[in-house]
Amino acid sequence: MSEALLEVRDLKVHFPTEDGLVKAVDGVSFKVTPGETLGVVGESGSGKSVTFLTVLGLIASRDARIEGQVLFRGQDLLTLPTEEVRSLRGREICMIFQDPLTALNPVHRVGAQVAEVFHAHGNVDKKDAWERAVGLLDLVGIPRPQERARQYPHEFSGGMRQRAMIAMSLALNPDLLIADEPTTALDVTVQAQILDLIDRLKQEFNAAVVIITHDLGVVAEHCDDIMVMYAGKIVEEGERDDIYYRSHHPYTWGLLGSIARLDAPRGRLRPIKGLPPSLIYVPPGCPFSPRCPHVMDVCRTDPPELLPIEGSHASACHLTFAERERIFREEVAAR
Amino acid sequence: MIDVAERAEPAKEERGEPLLRLESIKKYFKITRGVVFQRHIGDVHAVDGVDLEVYPGETVGLVGETGCGKSTLARVVTRLYEPTEGRVMFDGQDITHLKGRELREIRRHAQMIFQDPFASLNPRMPVGSIIGEPFAIHGTVPRNKIKDEVQQLMELVGLNPEHYNRYPHAFSGGQRQRIGVARSLALRPKLIVCDEPVSALDVSIQAQILNLLEDLQEEFNLTYLFIAHDLSVVKHVSDRVAVMYLGKIVEMAPGDTLYLNPKHPYTGALLSAVPIADPKLAAHKKRIILEGDVPSPIDPPSGCRFHPRCPRAQMPTCAAEEPALLPHHPGQIAACHFPLEDRAIIEEV
Numbered sequence: 077m078s079e080a081l082l083e084v085r086d087l088k089v090h091f092p093t094e095d096g097l098v099k100a101v102d103g104v105s106f107k108v109t110p111g112e113t114l115g116v117v118g119e120s121g122s123g124k125s126v127t128f129l130t131v132l133g134l135i136a137s138r139d140a141r142i143e144g145q146v147l148f149r150g151q152d153l154l155t156l157p158t159e160e161v162r163s164l165r166g167r168e169i170c171m172i173f174q175d176p177l178t179a180l181n182p183v184h185r186v187g188a189q190v191a192e193v194f195h196a197h198g199n200v201d202k203k204d205a206w207e208r209a210v211g212l213l214d215l216v217g218i219p220r221p222q223e224r225a226r227q228y229p230h231e232f233s234g235g236m237r238q239r240a241m242i243a244m245s246l247a248l249n250p251d252l253l254i255a256d257e258p259t260t261a262l263d264v265t266v267q268a269q270i271l272d273l274i275d276r277l278k279q280e281f282n283a284a285v286v287i288i289t290h291d292l293g294v295v296a297e298h299c300d301d302i303m304v305m306y307a308g309k310i311v312e313e314g315e316r317d318d319i320y321y322r323s324h325h326p327y328t329w330g331l332l333g334s335i336a337r338l339d340a341p342r343g344r345l346r347p348i349k350g351l352p353p354s355l356i357y358v359p360p361g362c363p364f365s366p367r368c369p370h371v372m373d374v375c376r377t378d379p380p381e382l383l384p385i386e387g388s389h390a391s392a393c394h395l396t397f398a399e400r401e402r403i404f405r406e407e408v409a410a411r
Numbered sequence: 412m413i414d415v416a417e418r419a420e421p422a423k424e425e426r427g428e429p430l431l432r433l434e435s436i437k438k439y440f441k442i443t444r445g446v447v448f449q450r451h452i453g454d455v456h457a458v459d460g461v462d463l464e465v466y467p468g469e470t471v472g473l474v475g476e477t478g479c480g481k482s483t484l485a486r487v488v489t490r491l492y493e494p495t496e497g498r499v500m501f502d503g504q505d506i507t508h509l510k511g512r513e514l515r516e517i518r519r520h521a522q523m524i525f526q527d528p529f530a531s532l533n534p535r536m537p538v539g540s541i542i543g544e545p546f547a548i549h550g551t552v553p554r555n556k557i558k559d560e561v562q563q564l565m566e567l568v569g570l571n572p573e574h575y576n577r578y579p580h581a582f583s584g585g586q587r588q589r590i591g592v593a594r595s596l597a598l599r600p601k602l603i604v605c606d607e608p609v610s611a612l613d614v615s616i617q618a619q620i621l622n623l624l625e626d627l628q629e630e631f632n633l634t635y636l637f638i639a640h641d642l643s644v645v646k647h648v649s650d651r652v653a654v655m656y657l658g659k660i661v662e663m664a665p666g667d668t669l670y671l672n673p674k675h676p677y678t679g680a681l682l683s684a685v686p687i688a689d690p691k692l693a694a695h696k697k698r699i700i701l702e703g704d705v706p707s708p709i710d711p712p713s714g715c716r717f718h719p720r721c722p723r724a725q726m727p728t729c730a731a732e733e734p735a736l737l738p739h740h741p742g743q744i745a746a747c748h749f750p751l752e753d754r755a756i757i758e759e760v
Contacts, residue, residue, distance in 0.1 A: 119613045120584075219703060233704050234477065263476045263640050265701050268684035272700075290613045293643070293688035320690055334618035335688045336647035338670055339757070344625065345647070347618030351583055 080107035080147075081284045082131065082252055087144035089123075089130050096356040100126040102308035103144075108252065113278060113285040115299035115316075117292055117331065119352045123308035124288050128254050132171055133161040148252070167197050170245035174257035176237035180229040186240050187213070187225025193247040212243040216273060235266035239273070246277060253278070254286045259294065271298050292328075293335045296320065301388070304328050307353055307363035310382055314389030321409070324391035324400045326368045329408045362394065370395060370403065428503060429464040430602055430634050431488065431521075436461045436497035438483050442709065456708045457483040458494075459658035465602070470628065470635040472649030472666070474642050474681065478705050480658040481638045485606045488636060489523050490514060502601065519549055522595040526607035528587035532579040538565075538590055539575035545597040564593040568623060585616035592623065596631070604636045609644060621648060642685050646670060651742065654678045657708055657716040660736070664743035672753045674745035676723050682756045695758045715748065723749050 089101040101123040108114050116124045129135050131146050133153060146153040148169065153161055173179040181189055190209035194200045200208070206225070213221035216239040229237055238258060245253060255274060259267035271287075275298055278285045289295055295302065296316070303313040304327060312325035323329060333346030350367040353359060359366055365375040374394050382392040393400060438458040443449035458480040465471045473481050486492045487499065490506055499507045506517050525531035532541055543561045546552040552560050562572035568589040579587055588608060595603050605624070609617040625648065627633060639645050645652055646666040653663040654677065662675040673679045680699040687693040701720050706712055712719050718729040725748070734746040 119615055235704065264642065264686075265476060265680060265684045268686075268698075269700070290615075291686075292614070293686045296686060296688050296690045297693045316690055320688070330615060332688065334615045336618070336621065336641075336644045337688060338643045338646055338682070338685055339687060339689070339692060340647075342647060342666065345618035345622055347622060348615045349619075351585070351616075 079109070081110050081149065082108040083145075083147040084127070084131065085145040085147065087127065087130065087146065088142070089126055089135060090141040091139065092141070093356075098355045099308050099358060100140075100355055101130065102358075104305070104308070104310055105144075106303055106310070106313065108284045108286060110251065110284045111278065111282045112300040113275075113287060113298055115295035115302040116286060116288045116305060117290065117295065117302060118305035119290055121307075121352050121355060122305040123355075124305050125256055127305075128171065128256065128286065128288065132165055132169060132254070133158070134171075163197070166193060166245075166250075167248045168250050169252045170250040170254065172238070172241050172245050172253070172255040172258045174260055176234065176241045176261075177229065179241060180237060182229055185226055185228060186232065190225070190240065190244050190247060193244055197248055208247070209243070212247060213240065215246070216240075216243045217269070218243070234262050235269065238262060238266075238270055242270070242273065242277075246281075249281055250283060252284045252286070254288070256288045257290070258287065260289075267294070274298070291335070292319070292331050293337070304331070307358050308355060309363060309392070311364065311393075312391045313382075314385075314391075315387065318385075318387075318389040322389070322401075323404055323408065324385055324389070324397075325393050326370050326395075326403075327364050329404065330367075332408055362392070370399075427467070429500075430467045430502055431463075431465040431636070432498075432500040433461055433463040433484075433488070434498040434500070436463075436484070436487055436499065437495045438480075438487055438492055439495045453709050456658050456711055458487065459708075459711070460497075461655075461658075461660055463653060463660065465634055465636055467601070467634055468628075468632050469650045470637055470648050472645035472652040473636065473638045473655060474640060474645045474652060475655035476640060476705055478657075478708065479655045480708070481655050482606055484655070485523065485604045485636065485638050488602075489521050489604050490517065491523075515549070519551075519598045520600050521602045521604065522598065522600040524588075524591050524595050524603060524605045524608045527611055528584055528591055529579075529611075531591055532587055534579055537576045537578055538570075538582070541579070541590060542593045542597060545594065549598060551598060560597075561593075564596060567596070567627075568593045569619075583616075584612050585619060588612060588616075588620050589623070592620070592627070596627065599631065600633070602634045602636065604638070606638045607640070608637075610639060610641065617644070624648065642681050654681065657705060657711050659716060659746070661717065661747070662743070662745040663736075664740065664745075668740050668743050671757065672740055672743075672751075673756060674739050674743065674750040675717075675747045676721050676749075676751060677717050678745070679751050679756050697756050697758070699756070715746070723751075725749060 085105050087101055087104045091098040091100060104127055118124045187206060187209045190212055191205040194205040210221045210225050213225055218224050218239050259270050287295055299316050302316055302319040304311050306327050312328050330348035348367055353363060361377045362375045362380050365371045380392040380394050382390050384390045436458055437460055439454040439456055441451055442453045444452050475481050487494050539561050542564055543557045546557050565572045570589050609620050637648050649666055652666050652669050653660045656677050662678045673682055680701045683696055683698045699722055703720055714730040714732050715734050718724040728748050734748045736744040736746045738744050
């Protein structure tokens with residue numbers, strides 16, 4: 077395994093609110109390496125987006141209590157002055173947001189918005205920046221880029237807008253690309269194109285990629301490693317096949333059981349019952365215990381630790397190793 | 412025009428009369444220019460000749476990309492739109508041009524669940540009133556019984572009846588969609604048109620709603636027209652799946668047939684784009700990658716509408732002749748001059 081590009085150590089992001097302390101991220105550690113894709117999976121409110129907004133320095137410390145370390149090439153971004161983080165952002169770390177319509181400025185031409193990246197990060201003349209922007213639109217597969225660059229975001233379809241966003245984030249060949257639900261608002265055909273595009277760019281530029289999603293189905297074909305988050309914590313992590321074929325956490329089982337699969341016969345899905353917890357009143361013990369079908373007494377009192385299983389595969393669950401293997405084999409894989 | 416019903420349905424006799432029958436439905440939206448003298452300069456061909464039958468108790472799925480006309484079709488079925496041409500038969504009655512009281516009577520039996528649970532509930536109305544409004548409009552339940560009925564409905568869809576007086580903002584996306592389901596059930600309809608009912612929800616919550624819809628179908632013998640862009644969700648809930656492209660149905664088949672042996676290259680492309688939550692199986696999938704976006708429905712392509720994007724298109728046939736919906740496997744019809752072979756996308760493992 078090569079040197080980690082990004083290493084997050086025991087990150088905590090807590091927001092004090094009138095109703096109480098929201099523990100959005102509560103002790104998360106992981107690594108991202110160049111040329112690999114990390115999938116971050118969890119429901120709404122599991123802290124997956126907040127984790128990466130913090131990495132990008134987009135959560136202001138005056139609103140939140142941030143603890144831990146975010147090491148990018150060994151440099152802690154949390155202690156770096158704002159201007160230096162800003163110059164890293166866009167040049168070396170980039171984020172693609174979920175909703176490309178709200179992320180693009182409606183009153184500027186798409187080409188100008190892509191070109192703006194060059195202006196913001198260096199001295200390029202206007203014409204040069206425009207031409208490079210057109211080149212990028214071409215790279216991400218926008219037909220007739222010359223013409224398209226002169227249009228406004230409302231003239232683009234959802235998939236085209238997302239391509240424009242990707243073009244923008246690739247402008248300066250970032251080393252770390254973070255895609256937050258990049259395809260949730262898109263049709264499946266476009267989703268496949270966008271994910272293929274991200275894969276291709278990862279290979280061409282040897283970038284590290286993070287894909288954040290709520291759907292384990294989406295990332296099956298595109299991730300090397302997967303990290304499953306619940307209530308601000310990592311509940312399971314490992315290589316892709318560890319998660320799909322040897323999962324050791326009831327929450328991951330629930331996510332797998334929720335997917336309507338094309339290849340499965342018609343039958344009942346096995347959803348996770350209930351709703352994700354409020355992050356103010358996270359249950360004591362294991363945060364998943366109120367929704368877990370295999371809950372035991374100890375789960376309600378003691379929080380389980382994230383313990384290694386084999387290689388990089390780790391899970392935070394009180395069930396014994398043998399029980400987890402048996403339940404996965406009999407109930408999850410048998411479906 | 413080919414009569415779809417005659418060929419495609421082997422089980423027709425057993426199932427009796429269709430509950431819903433669409434006959435060459437067209438819905439065009441006018442484009443005009445000018446403010447005072449509005450000149451008619453073109454039409455958006457949102458739905459362009461659709462025949463479809465839905466039998467009592469079954470679920471028919473409708474899939475297609477954004478802009479293929481599936482939501483417009485849903486709105487024609489529930490008569491929120493009046494079709495430009497064609498006939499809508501519901502329960503043996505022609506409802507194509509009904510108005511006023513007669514139309515309201517039909518709506519008792521044909522309800523709708525909408526995509527966005529955030530936009531489809533009035534934020535200023537408590538949940539009890541939202542769910543109870545159909546009773547108030549149709550007067551099917553005496554005023555003093557409405558609250559009981561509503562609370563029963565809430566219980567039925569898995570909401571806490573004590574939350575009767577809460578406002579929509581106090582509920583999560585999945586709970587709001589349950590409110591939408593309860594409202595659509597209030598009048599005990601025969602048909603429920605579900606327009607992307609789960610696409611705005613997290614996967615774990617999607618599964619809860621899909622299971623709920625299935626339970627309710629069993630309990631009340633409901634008929635669903637289920638519309639979504641996600642083929643895996645549609646296949647999961649549907650007896651038969653219709654694939655729509657640019658205002659037309661290009662293929663229709665039972666879910667398993669469609670998965671194993673799609674005939675239309677567009678169906679193949681949709682199938683190959685669906686992510687499979689099994690990395691090893693996914694590696695056995697062949698990819699048909701579609702270039703470009705859906706063409707504009709203002710001026711749809713000649714011949715087969717899919718030909719500009721079709722990897723199998725052969726000129727001049729595909730650009731000149733519009734393919735007819737022809738039978739393939741039992742219950743399967745597809746409109747393609749050069750259909751795919753069996754097992755073209757998913758190899759046998």
